[in-house]
Each structure stands twice: as structure tokens, then as C-alpha cells.
Amino acid sequence: MTQAFSKVTAIRGMNDALPGASARWEQLEEIVRNWLQAYGYRNMRAPILEHTRLFTRGIGEVTDIVEKEMYTFTDSLNGESLTLRPEFTAGMVRAAIEHNLLYDRPQRVYALGPVFRHERPQRGRYRQFHQIDVEALGLAGPDIDAELIVMSARLWKRLGITDVELEINSLGQGDERAAHRAALITHLEQYKDILDEDGLRRLYTNPLRVLDTKNPALQAMADAAPKLFDFLGEASRTHFDAVCARLTDAGVSYRLNPRMVRGLDYYNLTVFEWVTHKLGAQATVCGGGRYDGLIELLGGKSAPAVGFAIGVERLLDLWSQYQPEILSPECDVYIVHQGDDAQRRAAVLAETMRDAGISVIVHAGAASFKSQFKRADASAAAIAVILAADELADGVASVKLLRVAQQTPDTAQLRIPLDDLVAFLKDKVK
Ligand code: ATP
Numbered sequence: 450m451t452q453a454f455s456k457v458t459a460i461r462g463m464n465d466a467l468p469g470a471s472a473r474w475e476q477l478e479e480i481v482r483n484w485l486q487a488y489g490y491r492n493m494r495a496p497i498l499e500h501t502r503l504f505t506r507g508i509g510e511v512t513d514i515v516e517k518e519m520y521t522f523t524d525s526l527n528g529e530s531l532t533l534r535p536e537f538t539a540g541m542v543r544a545a546i547e548h549n550l551l552y553d554r555p556q557r558v559y560a561l562g563p564v565f566r567h568e569r570p571q572r573g574r575y576r577q578f579h580q581i582d583v584e585a586l587g588l589a590g591p592d593i594d595a596e597l598i599v600m601s602a603r604l605w606k607r608l609g610i611t612d613v614e615l616e617i618n619s620l621g622q623g624d625e626r627a628a629h630r631a632a633l634i635t636h637l638e639q640y641k642d643i644l645d646e647d648g649l650r651r652l653y654t655n656p657l658r659v660l661d662t663k664n665p666a667l668q669a670m671a672d673a674a675p676k677l678f679d680f681l682g683e684a685s686r687t688h689f690d691a692v693c694a695r696l697t698d699a700g701v702s703y704r705l706n707p708r709m710v711r712g713l714d715y716y717n718l719t720v721f722e723w724v725t726h727k728l729g730a731q732a733t734v735c736g737g738g739r740y741d742g743l744i745e746l747l748g749g750k751s752a753p754a755v756g757f758a759i760g761v762e763r764l765l766d767l768w769s770q771y772q773p774e775i776l777s778p779e780c781d782v783y784i785v786h787q788g789d790d791a792q793r794r795a796a797v798l799a800e801t802m803r804d805a806g807i808s809v810i811v812h813a814g815a816a817s818f819k820s821q822f823k824r825a826d827a828s829a830a831a832i833a834v835i836l837a838a839d840e841l842a843d844g845v846a847s848v849k850l851l852r853v854a855q856q857t858p859d860t861a862q863l864r865i866p867l868d869d870l871v872a873f874l875k876d877k878v879k
């Protein structure tokens with residue numbers, strides 16, 4: 450008797466990208482790598498798993514991520530607390546410190562990959578999602594803040610995305626935030642009786658985050674709260690103005706959003722987000738800012754830094770609204786064959802085609818011409834090559850142009866001498 454096993458499915462909020470959808474991912478990744486290279490950013494890869502304390506310290510105890518979104522578990526072998534990275538910055542900075550990356554010069558680096566947050570899954574909000582993370586380590590000036598923002602604008606342009614808006618703010622420096630914090634606590638204390646559980650807990654630990662509320666009942670309280678921007682000293686304002694001036698130079702328009710605090714604790718001075726109305730409730734495609742204190746906080750020699758992260762799933766969703774179709778043929782050439790000799794010859798020929806940079810699928814196994822041609826068509830190959838006893842006897846291959854621009858007028862099959870075949874195909878597929 451055969452036993453039926455229950456199906457094992459993916460974890461909720463963690464998505465598969467099947468070949469069709471994956472083609473869009475790959476195309477995006479290629480565009481993204483070129484775009485990053487254009488600004489001198491280099492790829493860096495850090496582990497997905499880190500010590501939990503890296504994130505509690507680096508992101509901050511009183512943040513959504515650390516309080517409730519991390520996948521944390523105990524390593525059963527040694528009892529250590531480990532966490533799947535919920536973002537890149539802390540790990541990138543850890544690696545930079547550990548390998549003394551900043552000892553002789555600043556570093557422009559990026560990483561691309563999955564991050565994990567235990568959130569309620571919905572459109573644009575997943576438990577495993579992907580980020581493009583860009584960091585400029587060791588650079589202090591407003592020029593670099595602006596360069597990063599202008600750079601992000603270039604990516605939207607490259608992808609043909611128009612409906613995104615830039616919001617920026619300045620979080621100033623520690624002492625300015627302290628003065629604002631005191632004023633804010635005084636303000637918030639008036640609303641103690643209507644604050645929700647999160648709000649009450651954060652009132653004295655992280656009052657700025659109390660304002661980061663989606664609760665409509667708390668909106669009036671948030672609107673009337675003293676604004677950090679009004680507490681900025683001269684240096685912070687000068688930095689902010691310099692960023693804005695450079696954005697204007699580059700023709701990038703922006704909106705000051707004095708309420709934006711960003712979800713993480715470590716930011717100072719410039720913070721920014723790119724938002725869109727085309728993604729439903731999850732409006733933010735990209736967020737970032739300056740975090741001059743983080744490197745020292747994580748045990749490195751004090752150095753400034755600024756960066757941003759793009760949510761890849763949200764970006765893909767948005768991009769697909771501008772470019773609905775991504776062509777992804779399985780190969781350039783699909784070889785159909787009849788008979789054992791022809792099949793073996795096809796395998797050898799395919800290797801010589803691949804030597805020439807042509808991608809090839811040789812029909813696997815034996816089947817009727819009809820069903821092989823069906824497969825060839827489904828593969829979206831540009832060309833079908835046909836090999837059977839008849840062709841082998843004449844030292845030729847039959848060739849059918851399926852999707853080649855400037856098709857030869859008659860759709861009949863061409864007969865190409867085997868010696869000329871690779872050159873012929875190369876000419877057609879390039
Ligand atoms: P949100 O306010 O939407 O929760 P966040 O402030 O937590 O965003 P960041 O930590 O700044 O987000 O992460 C950078 C980007 O990653 C976001 O702008 C967004 O595009 C994307 N992102 C964040 N959380 C998720 C998620 N759970 N699923 C998919 N993308 C996400």
C-alpha cells in the first residue's frame with residue numbers, strides 16, 4: 450500500500466520566485482549592479498546569521514525590529530543567541546570594523562540579499578524579503594548624503610519609474626535630540642491617558658517613536674508635538690541646507706517631512722525616504738540616512754557613515770506597473786532531433802555552439818517532431834535546429850527561424866552545412 454504524505458509548504462510570508470518571475474529579479478539585479486558600479490560602489494557579503502547582540506545594540510532595543518520582528522533562536526550546540534539579519538547595516542558595519550576596512554580610506558559598499566522580519570504578511574510586507582543595501586562608510590559631508598539620494602533617483606529613472614517622491618528630514622545631533630526629547634516628553638505626558646500600550650512603554654525610553662504611530666486617535670497629539678527640526682543648531686541646519694542645495698543642483702525635488710524619524714535608532718542628520726502611492730499601504734520603497742555614531746557604538750574607531758536600503762519586492766511590484774513584460778527565453782537555440790545518431794550529434798554540436806556563446810537546449814529524450822517543436826516554441830528560443838538521418842546524410846542541419854528579427858521572407862526551413870552552422874547561428878542570435 451502506498452502511503453500519502455502531507456504536502457510541505459513554504460513558510461508564511463516567505464515567497465518563491467519561479468522561473469518566470471525570477472527573470473525580472475535577474476534583470477533588476479543586473480541593472481542594479483551596473484548602477485552601483487557607475488558610482489564606484491563595490492559588493493560585500495556578510496553572513497545572514499549574526500549574534501543577536503549585534504542587532505540589539507546596533508538597531509536599538511526600543512525599535513519595532515528588535516522588540517518584535519527578529520527571528521532569534523538559541524544555538525543548541527553552545528547556547529549562543531543568534532538572529533537572522535533583519536537588515537544589512539549592522540552586519541556591514543561589523544564586518545568593516547572586524548576587517549579594519551576603513552584604516553586607510555573610506556569605503557563605498559553594497560550588498561544584496563534576503564533579510565528576515567517576523568511581521569504580519571501582506572502585499573509589500575513579507576517575513577523574508579530582499580534589500581539592496583548601499584553604504585558609504587567613513588564619509589562625513591553633505592555632498593555624500595546628496596550623492597546617495599541623487600543616485601537612488603537615477604535608479605528610478607533607469608527603471609522608468611516616475612511616481613516616487615522624496616521626503617527628507619534632519620534628525621540633528623545627540624544634544625539637539627536630547628533637548629527636543631525633553632520638550633517632547635513634557636508634551637506627551639499630557640496625553641498619558643490616551644496613549645496605547647506601545648506609546649506608554651516608549652514615552653520615556655524612545656519618545657520620538659511614539660510619534661511614529663498609525664493610530665488615528667493619536668494623530669492630533671503627534672501633529673501638535675514639538676518638532677525636532679526646530680531644535681536643530683547651526684551646524685545641523687547648514688548640513689541640511691547643503692544637502693538640499695545639491696539636490697536642487699541635480700534637479701531632484703524633495704519634500705521636507707519633519708515627522709519622519711525612520712524606524713531605526715542609529716540615525717543622525719539626514720534621513721530620507723522614497724514613497725509612492727502605487728503600492729497600497731506599503732508606500733516606502735527606499736529609506737536611509739546618516740548614522741555617524743554606529744561604527745563607534747559597535748566597537749570601531751569613530752567614523753561617519755551614511756546609507757540606504759531599497760525593498761526589492763516593493764521595487765519589483767512598482768517596476769512591473771511600468772514594464773509589465775520581461776522576456777525570458779530559455780535559450781537562443783532549441784535542437785530537435787530524430788534517431789540515436791542524430792541525438793548524439795546534437796549533443797556534440799550544442800557544445801560547439803556554447804563555445805561560441807550561444808545558449809542551447811537539446812531536446813531531452815526521444816519524441817515526435819511535433820511534440821519537440823511544441824517544446825521549442827514554449828522555450829521562446831529564437832531558432833530551432835533540426836537534425837535527423839536525412840540531414841546527417843547530407844552533412845547539414847535544418848534551421849527554422851522562430852523569433853529572429855529580419856526573418857528570411859519564406860518561412861521554409863533553411864539547410865545549413867554543419868561546418869557553417871555555428872557562424873550562421875551566432876550571426877542570427879546576436
Ligand atoms: P516599514 O515602515 O514599511 O515597515 P521600515 O522602516 O521597517 O519600513 P527599513 O528598515 O527602512 O523599513 O527597510 C528598508 C526598506 O525595506 C523599506 O523601505 C521597504 O521598502 C522594505 N521593507 C521593510 N520591511 C519590509 C517587509 N516586511 N517586506 C518587504 N519589504 C520591506
Ligand code: MG
Nearest residue numbers: 513514566712
Ligand atoms: Mg518596519
